[in-house]
Amino acid sequence: MKDIKKNTIIRILKLTKPHWKLLAGFTTAIAFTAFLDSLGTYITKLIIDNGIMVNNLDKVIYYSKIFGLVYLLNSISFFIFIYCAGRLGEWMQYDLREKLFNHVQELSFSFFDRSSTGWLLSRITSDTEKMADLATWMLLDTIWAFFNISIALIFMLAINLYLALIMTVILPLLIFIAARFKIHILGEYRKVRSLNSKITAAYNESFTGVKIIKALTREKENLRNFGGLTGEMYHTSYRAAWLSALFLPAVQLVITLALGAILWFGGWQIELGVMTIGGLRAFIGFITFMLWPIQDLARVFSGMQQSIAAAERVFGLLDTPSDINETPYAKKSASFKGEVKFENVSFYYKEDNPVLTNFNLKINSGETIAIVGPTGGGKTTIASLLSRYYEPVKGKIYIDGTDYTEYTQKALQGRIGVVLQKPHLFAGTVLENIEYGKPGAHFTEIVNAARTSNAYDMIMSLPEKWNTVVGEEGTLLSHGQKQLISLSRAILASPDILIMDEATSSIDTLTEKNIQKGISALLEGRTSIIIAHRLSTIKDADRILVIEDGSIEEEGTHSQLLKKKGHYYTLYTSQFRRERTATIDMLK
C-alpha cells in the first residue's frame, strides 16, 4: 500500500522532468526563503544584543540595513518560487491534459462502453489539477516546512544548546499530535463528502421529477426525508468542524508549554549570564515561526491524499492499452472495391456470453444488405466488427480478399463510413459539421453532398443557412434535420463501404421521406450494411439477413423470405405492421 503511494508520488515527480529547471528553481528559492526568515529573526537578536544592550547606534544602523536587505532578497525569492511553482503547475496540467486527451482518442470502443463521459471528463480536468498541485504547492509547503524547522533548529543550537534541546523534545510531540488529528479529521471529512454527494443526488432527483412529485402530492414527505439528510449533514460537518477547531488550540498549547519552558529556563540563563535578552527574543520568534508549517500539516496531508488518489486514476487511464493493436508494417492507406467476407468469426464481450460463433458471411461489391432481428441478437456486433471497433476473438475478416488487420485502423476506418442511429453533431455551424466528413473540402463539393442527401432545401430554410449554429450536440435542430446533416457528412466522406444503424424512433412522414431519399443516394454504388428498422429500407435491400442469437436464421430478398413464412414473416406481420400503424402523429 505504502509502496504504491510512494511509486505514484515518484511517477508524478517524474512528470516534472521536462521542466526540471522550474522545479529546481522553486526548491532553491523556498529553501532560501526559509533561511532568510530565520536570518531575519537572528538579526533582531543582533540588534538587541550588539546594538541596544551596548548602546551602539552604528551597529543598530548597520544591522537595520542588513535587515532591510534580507527583506528585499526575500521578496525576490518569493517572486521566484511563486513564479516557478505556478509555471510548473500550468505546464504540468497542460502536458497531462494533452497526454490524456490524445490517449483517449485512440482507446478501443470496449473502453467507452465501460466508462461514462462524465468520469473521463473529471480525469482530464480536475484530476490533472490535483496532480499538478502535488508537484508544486504541496511539495513547496513540505520543503518549506522541512527547511523552516531545521534551519531554525540550527540557529537555536547556535544561540543556546540547552534551550534548543527543549525544542527537540517538543517537536516530536507536536508532530505526533498533528498526525493523530490528521487521521481523525480526514475520516470525518470523508463522511461529510459522502453525505454531500447524497444531498446533491437528492436535489437532482427531486428537481428532475418535480412534476411527478407535484402530481403525487409528495412534497411534505419529501421534505421530511430531505430534512433527515440535511440534519445528518449538520451533525457530521459540525463535528468535523469543531474537531478541526480543536487542532489549532492543541498545537498552541504545546507551543505555549515550550515558550513557558524557554522563558523560565532562559530567564534563569540570562540571570546566570550565559544567555542574552536578544537570544531569548530570537527563541520566541523561532518558535512562533515553527507554528505555521505544523498548523498547515493537516491541510497539506489531506490535499496530498486527494492528489495521490487522482494520480492513481489518471495513471490507470494512461496505462489502459487499446484492445486493438496495429499489425507491424500495416498499410497506411486503403481503397476498397468493397467485397467483404467474414470467415468463422467468433466474438464475445464477456467470455461466458458468446455473441457470434463461427459466423460466416460474404457480401459482394456494391451489394446492399439489410440486417434484421431482435435486440441483442448480434446485429450491431457485426457492424462494429467490420469497422474494427472490436476484433474477432476467433476467425478472420477479409476486405477485397485481404485480411483487414493488414491495414491500420485509421486507413480502414477512413474508408468505411458509419451513420449512427443517433446522429451526433458537434457544436459549430452546419457547414463545419458537414465538412467534418472531408476536411478542406471545396464548398461546391459540400453543396453537392447536401443536394445528394436532400438536405439542401432544409439548410436553405435555416435562419443563417450554412452558418446556422447547431448548438451543443446539435440540440438547436430537430432530429430529422440532424439526420440529414449527418447523411450529407457521410456522403461528402464518400466511403467505399457503408454501415448504417437506422433510427427506431418515429419521425413525421415528410421528414422520413426526405431522409429516405438521402439514404438511397448514400447507398448507391457502395457495399452497404444496414441495421434496418424501416420497411422501405428493408424492401429495397439486395439481401436481407435475419440474425438471431448470433447466427443467420434466414437469408434472401423480401418476397423470398415472406414466402418462407418463417422468422421474417412473423417479424414482418407483427413488428413492422404495428410500427406502420402505430402513430397517428405521422399522418399530419
Place this chain on the structure above:
Amino acid sequence: MKKYKEKLQQMFLLISESKGLYIGVLAAIAAEIGAESAGNLIIRHLIDNIILEYRGMTLIILFTLFFVGVSLLRALFSFIEGKGKAKVSENVARNIRNQIYDHIQHLPFKYHDNAQTGELVQRSTSDVDAVRRFFAEQIPGISRIIFLFIINFIILLVLNTKLALLSIIAVPLIAFISIFFFRLIFNAYDDFQDHQGKMTAKIQENLSGIRVVRSFARQDWEKERFKKINEKQKKKGMTLLIRHTLYWPIAHTICGMQFVLTIFTGAVMVIEGTMTLGTFIAFSSMVNALIWPLQELGRTITELSKSIVSFNRINEIMKVEQEDIHSGTIVGNELIKGKLEINNLSFSYSRDIPVLNNISFKCNPGEKIALVGSTGSGKTTLVNLLPRNYDYQTGQILLDGRPLTNYSRYFLRKNIGIVEQEPFLFSTTIKENICYSLERAISMDEITEASKAAAIHDSIMKLKDGYDTMVGEKGVSLSGGQKQRITIARTILKNPSILIMDDSTSAVDSETEEKIKKALEKLMTGRTTFIIAHRIQTLKIADRILVMDRGSIIQEGTHHDLVKIDGFYKQVFILQTEIEEELKKELALANFKE
C-alpha cells in the same frame, strides 16, 4: 456601496436565531487576540522588571506561569470561536438547504417548464456553500484582521505613541495595494474559469461524439484542435499567475520595510532611553501581528463579494412565488364523482400564442374520453388544466357542478391519477415507488394486489430482492415496459376518481403490450378517464373521441360515428385501412406464389 450594505443586512438576517452565539464568536476572536497581546505584555514585564533587574527565579517562574495561563485562555477562546462558528454556519447551511429544496418543490409548473435542473442544483449546492463560508470563514477572517489591527494598535499607542504612529504609515498603502491587486487577480480568475468552462465543454463534446470522430478517422484533427484550446488555457493560467507573482513580493517588501523601520526607530529610542527594552520586544511582536494579516485583506474582501453574489442567486429563486396548493373552499374528504363540464375554455402559456381556443364539452362520471390530434394540438395542455397545474384564463371548468378553482390543488391532485408517457421512478425500492403517493401505511397485501393488477408482480418476484429491489442509478435498470407497469400499480393504489393516461408509443414486444393493455383496462374501470391516444386500437376502447386541431375540438363522437363522417378522423382511418389492405395483399401474394 449602499447596495452592498443592504445585501449584507439581508445576509445577517439568516443567522437572526443564533445572533447571540455569533456575537459570542466575534467576541471570542477579540478575546483571543487580547490574550495574545497580554502574553506579549507579560514578556515585556518579565524582561524589563524581572530579568534585567535580576529579581530572581521565583518571580521568573511566577510570570512564566502567568504567561502559560494567558496562553491557555487564548487556546480556549480559539476553540470557542471554532466551535461557535461551525455551529452557526452549519445551521445556516442546513436551513437554506431545506428551505430551497421545499421552495423549489412548491414552485409552479410554469417555472419548472423553463428551469434547468443543473442550474437549480448548482444554486442549491455551491451557492449555499458560499453562504456557509461567509459565516464560517469570511466574516471571522475580516473580523480577525480588524481586531488584530485595533487591539494591537491601541496597546502600541499606550506603550509609545510616536513609535505606534510610525508603525502604521505603510498600512493605507498595503490595504490599497491589496484591494487593488485582488480585484485584478479575481478578474483574471474569472477569465480563467470562463475559459475552463469552454474547454470542458469541448472535451465533453469530443468524448460523447468519439464514435463519430473515429468513424471519420479524425483523431489527428481533434488532437490539433484540442492543443489550441489547451494552450489558451495555459496562457490564461499564466496571466493569473503573473498577477499573483507581482502582488506577493510587493506586499512582502512593503510590510518588511515597515517592520524594519519600526525596529530601527525602536532600537534608537531604547538607546536614547525613551523606551525600555521590554517595550521594544513587545513592540516587535505586536507590529508583526498588526501588519502581516493586512496582506490578506484584499483576498478576504473579494471573496466576501463573491459570497454576496451567491446569496443573490439563491434569493432569485426564493423570490419566485410558490404555487398555492392548499387554499380552496373544497378541501374536505368528500369523494369526487368525476362529472366534468367545460365551457368556452381558452388558455395560453404566454400571452400571444393561444394553445386552447374556446373549448366546450361535457363528460359523465366513469366515461372514457380519448383525445386525438397531432403534436401541438393542445391535448396535453387540456388535461394539464385538470389538476390545476396551470390556470386557465377564460371560460370555465366545472367539476361535479362546482368551479374547478374552488377545489384546492392538493385535493385535486390527490384525486387525479396520471400515467405518464415517460414513466419516472425514484431511486428507492420498488415497494416505495409503488406506495409513493400515499401518506397512510400500506400493507404488503395491498401492494402485491396492485402489482398483480398491473401485471408486474411476476416480474418483480423474479428479481433477487423482490419488492425491496432498488431502482434507478444505483439499482437495477428496468425496461420501459416494466417501469410503466410499476407506475400503473402506483396509480391503482392511489385509487383516483379521475384518470389521465398518455398512451405511449415506446417499443415493447407484443406479449408485454398485451399485459399493459389488460392492466390499463382494469385501471380505467369506474373512473372518468382521459386518454391521450396515439393508436387506433386505444381509440376503439374509448366511449367518446375528441379530435383536436390547433387548440380546438374539430370532431367529436364514437369511433363508429366518426368513421361515417367526412373529416380528419375518417381520413386517418382510411389511410390506416389502406396500409392494412396493402399488407394483406402482399401477404396473399406471398402465399399465392407458394
